[in-house]
Amino acid sequence: MEYVKFEVYLPEEFLAPLREELNKHKLLGEGKYDMVTSWMPVQGSWRPLAGAKPFNGTVGEVCTASEVKLEFRCPAAQVAQAKRIIRKIHPYEEPVINVLALL
Numbered sequence: 001m002e003y004v005k006f007e008v009y010l011p012e013e014f015l016a017p018l019r020e021e022l023n024k025h026k027l028l029g030e031g032k033y034d035m036v037t038s039w040m041p042v043q044g045s046w047r048p049l050a051g052a053k054p055f056n057g058t059v060g061e062v063c064t065a066s067e068v069k070l071e072f073r074c075p076a077a078q079v080a081q082a083k084r085i086i087r088k089i090h091p092y093e094e095p096v097i098n099v100l101a102l103l
Contacts, residue, residue: 002075002101003073003075004073004079004099004100004102005073005099005102006070006074006086006097006099007097008070008097009042009044009095009096010068010070010090011056012041012067014089014090015039018085018086018090021085022082022086023035025085027082028072028074038070041067041068042067042068042069043065043067044065044067045063045064045065047062048060048061048063054093
């Protein structure tokens with residue numbers, strides 16, 4: 001089976017709801033375990049441009065905030081499903097979702 005690694009940056013208060021939903025759809029399993037994730041605190045920065053509706057920050061100004069980076073592995077065949085779940089729960093207008101192929 002082929003796997004991918006997800007990296008998702010989001011506000012910490014959205015971490016638990018996202019993990020719960022991903023796990024409910026059996027995307028966080030490893031053998032006889034579920035809820036298998038890693039996360040770490042990070043500092044993010046961005047500047048919303050004209051027409052943006054930012055969750056945090058002001059259009060035209062650089063914003064810096066504490067976030068977490070969530071990492072998890074799932075089957076490559078479930079990438080589209082995982083992305084739909086992330087976008088449903090993630091508060092950002094343009095969430096950063098990195099999907100990396102694993103050898």
